[in-house]
Amino acid sequence: MKHYSLSLHLLHKSMALLLHNDPEVQRQAAELLLTTVGAHIFTVLRRQLASADEAEKANALRALQTLEQHGRQRVEQRPFSGLHFETLGALRIYVGNHELTAHEWAAFNRSHAGWQKAQALLAYLFHYGQRGMTIEAALAAIWQDRATASAISRTLTAIRYVIGELGGADLAKRALISEQNRLWLSPMVCSSDAALFERAVQYAEQIEAEFDFESALPHYQHACSLYGGNYLVMVDLYDEDIEDYRQQLITTYLYLVERISEYYFSQQNIPRCIDWCLRGLRIRATDEQLVVRLLECYARQRRSADIERLYQRYRRHLGGMPDDDDEVERWMRQWRR
Structure with a gap:
Protein backbone atom coordinates (compact mmCIF):
# COMPACT_ATOMS: atom_id res chain seq x y z
CA MET A 1 0.00 0.00 0.00
CA LYS A 2 3.04 2.35 0.29
CA HIS A 3 3.06 2.82 -3.49
CA TYR A 4 -0.63 3.76 -3.47
CA SER A 5 -0.10 6.22 -0.58
CA LEU A 6 2.77 7.91 -2.43
CA SER A 7 0.69 8.13 -5.62
CA LEU A 8 -2.20 9.62 -3.67
CA HIS A 9 0.13 12.14 -2.04
CA LEU A 10 1.53 13.25 -5.42
CA LEU A 11 -1.98 13.49 -6.84
CA HIS A 12 -3.14 15.72 -3.98
CA LYS A 13 -0.13 17.97 -4.54
CA SER A 14 -0.83 18.17 -8.27
CA MET A 15 -4.65 18.26 -8.33
CA ALA A 16 -4.95 22.05 -8.36
CA LEU A 17 -2.58 22.17 -11.35
CA LEU A 18 -4.50 19.47 -13.22
CA LEU A 19 -7.69 21.47 -12.72
CA HIS A 20 -6.08 24.83 -13.57
CA ASN A 21 -7.67 26.99 -16.27
CA ASP A 22 -4.38 27.34 -18.17
CA PRO A 23 -3.92 24.39 -20.59
CA GLU A 24 -0.14 24.69 -20.39
CA VAL A 25 -0.24 24.30 -16.60
CA GLN A 26 -2.52 21.29 -17.05
CA ARG A 27 -0.12 19.76 -19.57
CA GLN A 28 2.90 20.16 -17.30
CA ALA A 29 1.03 18.66 -14.34
CA ALA A 30 -0.13 15.71 -16.46
CA GLU A 31 3.41 15.12 -17.73
CA LEU A 32 4.79 15.26 -14.17
CA LEU A 33 2.28 12.72 -12.85
CA LEU A 34 2.67 10.34 -15.79
CA THR A 35 6.46 10.50 -15.48
CA THR A 36 6.61 9.98 -11.71
CA VAL A 37 3.59 7.73 -11.11
CA GLY A 38 2.90 6.23 -14.54
CA ALA A 39 -0.27 4.33 -15.36
CA HIS A 40 -0.98 3.85 -11.64
CA ILE A 41 -2.35 7.42 -11.57
CA PHE A 42 -5.37 6.24 -13.58
CA THR A 43 -5.98 3.56 -10.95
CA VAL A 44 -5.87 6.12 -8.15
CA LEU A 45 -8.30 8.46 -9.90
CA ARG A 46 -10.72 5.74 -10.93
CA ARG A 47 -10.87 4.55 -7.33
CA GLN A 48 -11.81 8.09 -6.34
CA LEU A 49 -14.74 7.97 -8.78
CA ALA A 50 -16.36 5.55 -6.33
CA SER A 51 -16.01 7.99 -3.43
CA ALA A 52 -19.05 9.02 -1.43
CA ASP A 53 -17.70 12.59 -1.52
CA GLU A 54 -19.31 14.27 -4.55
CA ALA A 55 -16.63 16.97 -4.77
CA GLU A 56 -13.86 14.35 -4.79
CA LYS A 57 -15.67 12.40 -7.52
CA ALA A 58 -16.11 15.54 -9.63
CA ASN A 59 -12.44 16.50 -9.27
CA ALA A 60 -11.31 12.96 -10.11
CA LEU A 61 -13.43 12.99 -13.27
CA ARG A 62 -12.02 16.36 -14.37
CA ALA A 63 -8.49 15.15 -13.65
CA LEU A 64 -9.04 12.03 -15.77
CA GLN A 65 -10.35 14.19 -18.59
CA THR A 66 -7.24 16.38 -18.35
CA LEU A 67 -4.97 13.32 -18.49
CA GLU A 68 -6.92 12.00 -21.46
CA GLN A 69 -6.62 15.31 -23.29
CA HIS A 70 -2.89 15.78 -22.73
CA GLY A 71 -2.00 12.09 -22.91
CA ARG A 72 -3.94 11.89 -26.18
CA GLN A 73 -5.48 8.52 -25.49
CA ARG A 74 -8.79 7.15 -24.31
CA VAL A 75 -9.10 6.85 -20.53
CA GLU A 76 -11.90 4.97 -18.78
CA GLN A 77 -13.87 7.64 -16.91
CA ARG A 78 -15.78 5.34 -14.58
CA PRO A 79 -15.02 3.32 -11.44
CA PHE A 80 -13.56 -0.13 -11.89
CA SER A 81 -16.27 -2.71 -12.39
CA GLY A 82 -14.16 -5.79 -13.03
CA LEU A 83 -10.61 -6.97 -12.41
CA HIS A 84 -7.71 -4.65 -13.12
CA PHE A 85 -4.12 -5.90 -13.23
CA GLU A 86 -1.05 -3.71 -12.87
CA THR A 87 1.51 -6.06 -14.36
CA LEU A 88 4.41 -3.75 -15.27
CA GLY A 89 6.71 -3.85 -12.26
CA ALA A 90 5.14 -4.87 -8.97
CA LEU A 91 1.93 -6.86 -9.49
CA ARG A 92 -1.22 -5.21 -8.15
CA ILE A 93 -4.70 -6.64 -8.55
CA TYR A 94 -7.93 -4.69 -8.14
CA VAL A 95 -11.40 -6.14 -7.71
CA GLY A 96 -13.79 -3.31 -8.50
CA ASN A 97 -12.28 -0.37 -6.60
CA HIS A 98 -10.66 -2.55 -3.95
CA GLU A 99 -6.99 -3.48 -4.14
CA LEU A 100 -6.57 -7.17 -3.40
CA THR A 101 -3.60 -7.24 -1.02
CA ALA A 102 -2.24 -9.86 1.35
CA HIS A 103 -4.22 -8.17 4.14
CA GLU A 104 -7.54 -8.45 2.27
CA TRP A 105 -6.71 -12.02 1.31
CA ALA A 106 -6.09 -12.95 4.95
CA ALA A 107 -9.30 -11.23 6.04
CA PHE A 108 -11.57 -13.02 3.54
CA ASN A 109 -9.74 -16.28 2.83
CA ARG A 110 -11.31 -19.13 4.78
CA SER A 111 -9.11 -21.89 3.35
CA HIS A 112 -5.43 -22.67 3.72
CA ALA A 113 -4.64 -21.27 0.26
CA GLY A 114 -1.57 -19.02 0.38
CA TRP A 115 -1.63 -15.44 -0.89
CA GLN A 116 1.47 -15.74 -3.10
CA LYS A 117 0.13 -18.80 -4.89
CA ALA A 118 -3.28 -17.16 -5.33
CA GLN A 119 -1.65 -14.02 -6.73
CA ALA A 120 0.49 -16.10 -9.11
CA LEU A 121 -2.54 -18.12 -10.27
CA LEU A 122 -4.53 -14.96 -10.95
CA ALA A 123 -1.63 -13.46 -12.90
CA TYR A 124 -1.23 -16.70 -14.88
CA LEU A 125 -4.94 -16.87 -15.66
CA PHE A 126 -4.97 -13.20 -16.65
CA HIS A 127 -2.07 -13.67 -19.05
CA TYR A 128 -3.70 -16.58 -20.86
CA GLY A 129 -7.16 -14.98 -20.92
CA GLN A 130 -9.56 -16.66 -23.33
CA ARG A 131 -6.97 -19.31 -24.23
CA GLY A 132 -7.20 -20.73 -20.74
CA MET A 133 -4.87 -23.33 -19.27
CA THR A 134 -4.91 -26.88 -18.06
CA ILE A 135 -4.67 -27.77 -14.40
CA GLU A 136 -1.42 -29.61 -15.17
CA ALA A 137 0.09 -26.47 -16.72
CA ALA A 138 -0.84 -24.40 -13.66
CA LEU A 139 0.66 -26.98 -11.32
CA ALA A 140 3.89 -26.97 -13.31
CA ALA A 141 4.21 -23.18 -13.58
CA ILE A 142 3.10 -22.17 -10.08
CA TRP A 143 3.64 -25.20 -7.84
CA GLN A 144 6.55 -26.65 -9.86
CA ASP A 145 4.68 -29.99 -9.85
CA ARG A 146 5.07 -30.22 -6.08
CA ALA A 147 1.34 -30.17 -5.34
CA THR A 148 -1.82 -31.97 -6.38
CA ALA A 149 -4.98 -30.79 -8.16
CA SER A 150 -6.55 -30.26 -4.74
CA ALA A 151 -4.15 -27.34 -4.16
CA ILE A 152 -5.53 -25.58 -7.26
CA SER A 153 -9.10 -26.43 -6.29
CA ARG A 154 -8.56 -24.95 -2.83
CA THR A 155 -6.97 -21.81 -4.26
CA LEU A 156 -9.71 -21.35 -6.90
CA THR A 157 -12.42 -21.68 -4.26
CA ALA A 158 -10.69 -19.06 -2.14
CA ILE A 159 -10.23 -16.71 -5.13
CA ARG A 160 -13.91 -16.99 -6.09
CA TYR A 161 -14.95 -16.23 -2.53
CA VAL A 162 -12.70 -13.18 -2.21
CA ILE A 163 -13.78 -11.79 -5.62
CA GLY A 164 -17.39 -12.31 -4.57
CA GLU A 165 -16.86 -10.47 -1.30
CA LEU A 166 -15.09 -7.51 -2.93
CA GLY A 167 -16.84 -7.33 -6.31
CA GLY A 168 -20.08 -9.24 -5.95
CA ALA A 169 -21.23 -12.77 -6.70
CA ASP A 170 -22.02 -11.97 -10.34
CA LEU A 171 -18.45 -10.81 -11.02
CA ALA A 172 -17.04 -13.91 -9.33
CA LYS A 173 -19.21 -16.11 -11.48
CA ARG A 174 -18.38 -14.30 -14.76
CA ALA A 175 -14.68 -13.81 -14.11
CA LEU A 176 -13.44 -17.24 -13.13
CA ILE A 177 -14.47 -20.19 -15.29
CA SER A 178 -13.52 -23.84 -14.88
CA GLU A 179 -14.63 -26.66 -17.15
CA GLN A 180 -13.34 -30.20 -16.95
CA ASN A 181 -9.55 -29.84 -16.95
CA ARG A 182 -9.32 -26.20 -18.11
CA LEU A 183 -9.42 -22.83 -16.35
CA TRP A 184 -10.17 -19.33 -17.70
CA LEU A 185 -10.20 -15.78 -16.44
CA SER A 186 -12.61 -13.95 -18.73
CA PRO A 187 -10.89 -11.07 -20.60
CA MET A 188 -14.30 -9.38 -20.81
CA VAL A 189 -14.03 -8.36 -17.15
CA CYS A 190 -10.26 -7.64 -17.09
CA SER A 191 -8.09 -4.63 -17.90
CA SER A 192 -4.38 -3.98 -17.47
CA ASP A 193 -1.61 -1.39 -17.61
CA ALA A 194 0.20 -3.49 -20.24
CA ALA A 195 -2.74 -3.06 -22.60
CA LEU A 196 -2.74 0.67 -21.83
CA PHE A 197 0.96 0.86 -22.72
CA GLU A 198 0.43 -0.96 -26.02
CA ARG A 199 -2.50 1.28 -26.98
CA ALA A 200 -0.43 4.38 -26.22
CA VAL A 201 2.39 3.10 -28.46
CA GLN A 202 -0.07 2.37 -31.28
CA TYR A 203 -1.54 5.87 -31.01
CA ALA A 204 1.93 7.47 -31.14
CA GLU A 205 2.78 5.38 -34.22
CA GLN A 206 -0.40 6.61 -35.92
CA ILE A 207 0.59 10.22 -35.21
CA GLU A 208 4.07 9.63 -36.65
CA ALA A 209 2.65 7.95 -39.76
CA GLU A 210 0.29 10.88 -40.31
CA PHE A 211 2.76 13.67 -39.50
CA ASP A 212 6.37 13.02 -38.39
CA PHE A 213 8.43 11.80 -35.45
CA GLU A 214 8.66 15.21 -33.82
CA SER A 215 4.85 15.48 -33.75
CA ALA A 216 4.65 12.00 -32.22
CA LEU A 217 7.43 12.62 -29.68
CA PRO A 218 5.17 13.70 -26.76
CA HIS A 219 3.01 10.63 -27.36
CA TYR A 220 6.00 8.29 -27.41
CA GLN A 221 7.19 9.89 -24.17
CA HIS A 222 3.74 9.41 -22.68
CA ALA A 223 3.76 5.74 -23.68
CA CYS A 224 7.16 5.29 -22.03
CA SER A 225 5.85 6.88 -18.84
CA LEU A 226 3.27 4.08 -18.63
CA TYR A 227 5.98 1.41 -18.59
CA GLY A 228 6.46 0.89 -14.87
CA GLY A 229 8.75 -2.12 -15.11
CA ASN A 230 9.00 -5.54 -16.68
CA TYR A 231 5.88 -7.63 -17.17
CA LEU A 232 4.98 -9.94 -14.24
CA VAL A 233 8.63 -9.94 -13.22
CA MET A 234 7.82 -10.00 -9.49
CA VAL A 235 5.55 -13.05 -9.68
CA ASP A 236 6.89 -16.43 -8.59
CA LEU A 237 6.18 -18.45 -11.72
CA TYR A 238 7.91 -19.37 -14.95
CA ASP A 239 6.19 -19.80 -18.27
CA GLU A 240 7.72 -19.49 -21.75
CA ASP A 241 4.72 -17.61 -23.15
CA ILE A 242 4.89 -15.05 -20.35
CA GLU A 243 8.64 -14.70 -20.87
CA ASP A 244 8.15 -14.17 -24.62
CA TYR A 245 5.57 -11.44 -24.03
CA ARG A 246 7.80 -9.85 -21.37
CA GLN A 247 10.66 -9.67 -23.85
CA GLN A 248 8.33 -8.28 -26.53
CA LEU A 249 7.31 -5.42 -24.22
CA ILE A 250 10.93 -4.78 -23.19
CA THR A 251 11.97 -4.62 -26.85
CA THR A 252 9.17 -2.18 -27.63
CA TYR A 253 10.04 0.05 -24.68
CA LEU A 254 13.78 0.08 -25.42
CA TYR A 255 13.15 0.82 -29.10
CA LEU A 256 11.14 3.89 -28.09
CA VAL A 257 13.78 5.01 -25.59
CA GLU A 258 16.52 4.61 -28.19
CA ARG A 259 14.62 6.72 -30.71
CA ILE A 260 13.80 9.43 -28.16
CA SER A 261 17.39 9.60 -26.91
CA GLU A 262 18.63 9.72 -30.53
CA TYR A 263 16.33 12.66 -31.21
CA TYR A 264 17.60 14.65 -28.23
Missing part, protein backbone atom coordinates in the same frame (compact mmCIF):
# COMPACT_ATOMS: atom_id res chain seq x y z
CA PHE A 265 21.21 13.84 -29.15
CA SER A 266 20.61 15.12 -32.69
CA GLN A 267 19.15 18.32 -31.20
CA GLN A 268 22.25 18.77 -29.00
CA ASN A 269 20.05 18.46 -25.91
CA ILE A 270 22.58 16.40 -23.99
CA PRO A 271 20.90 16.51 -20.53
CA ARG A 272 17.64 15.12 -21.93
CA CYS A 273 19.53 12.52 -23.95
CA ILE A 274 21.35 11.39 -20.80
CA ASP A 275 18.05 11.15 -18.92
CA TRP A 276 16.49 8.91 -21.57
CA CYS A 277 19.58 6.71 -21.89
CA LEU A 278 19.55 6.13 -18.13
CA ARG A 279 15.86 5.22 -18.27
CA GLY A 280 16.54 2.54 -20.81
CA LEU A 281 19.62 1.19 -19.03
CA ARG A 282 17.57 0.69 -15.88
CA ILE A 283 15.67 -1.92 -17.87
CA ARG A 284 18.62 -3.43 -19.75
CA ALA A 285 22.07 -2.39 -18.57
CA THR A 286 23.78 -4.08 -21.55
CA ASP A 287 21.93 -2.28 -24.34
CA GLU A 288 24.91 -1.43 -26.57
CA GLN A 289 23.21 1.39 -28.45
CA LEU A 290 22.17 3.21 -25.29
CA VAL A 291 25.52 2.67 -23.58
CA VAL A 292 27.42 4.08 -26.58
CA ARG A 293 25.09 7.07 -26.81
CA LEU A 294 25.50 7.76 -23.09
CA LEU A 295 29.29 7.49 -23.46
CA GLU A 296 29.10 10.06 -26.27
CA CYS A 297 27.10 12.37 -24.02
CA TYR A 298 29.58 12.04 -21.18
CA ALA A 299 32.46 12.64 -23.62
CA ARG A 300 30.85 15.88 -24.82
CA GLN A 301 30.58 17.00 -21.21
CA ARG A 302 34.19 15.89 -20.53
CA ARG A 303 33.06 13.51 -17.77
CA SER A 304 35.93 11.04 -17.94
CA ALA A 305 35.21 9.47 -14.55
CA ASP A 306 31.60 8.80 -15.55
CA ILE A 307 32.77 7.21 -18.79
CA GLU A 308 34.98 4.76 -16.87
CA ARG A 309 32.22 4.00 -14.35
CA LEU A 310 29.67 3.36 -17.09
CA TYR A 311 32.09 1.10 -18.95
CA GLN A 312 32.89 -0.94 -15.83
CA ARG A 313 29.18 -1.26 -15.03
CA TYR A 314 28.54 -2.47 -18.58
CA ARG A 315 31.29 -5.10 -18.25
CA ARG A 316 29.92 -6.31 -14.89
CA HIS A 317 26.40 -6.74 -16.25
CA LEU A 318 27.71 -8.41 -19.38
CA GLY A 319 29.08 -11.20 -17.19
CA GLY A 320 31.96 -12.12 -19.47
CA MET A 321 34.34 -10.92 -22.14
CA PRO A 322 32.66 -8.85 -24.88
CA ASP A 323 32.82 -9.91 -28.51
CA ASP A 324 35.45 -8.34 -30.75
CA ASP A 325 32.78 -6.41 -32.61
CA ASP A 326 31.14 -5.11 -29.42
CA GLU A 327 30.21 -1.45 -30.05
CA VAL A 328 31.01 -0.36 -26.49
CA GLU A 329 34.47 -1.95 -26.61
CA ARG A 330 35.16 -0.36 -29.97
CA TRP A 331 34.07 3.07 -28.68
CA MET A 332 36.27 2.76 -25.56
CA ARG A 333 39.35 1.78 -27.62
CA GLN A 334 38.94 4.86 -29.81
CA TRP A 335 38.34 7.15 -26.82
CA ARG A 336 41.46 5.95 -25.00
CA ARG A 337 43.78 6.62 -27.93
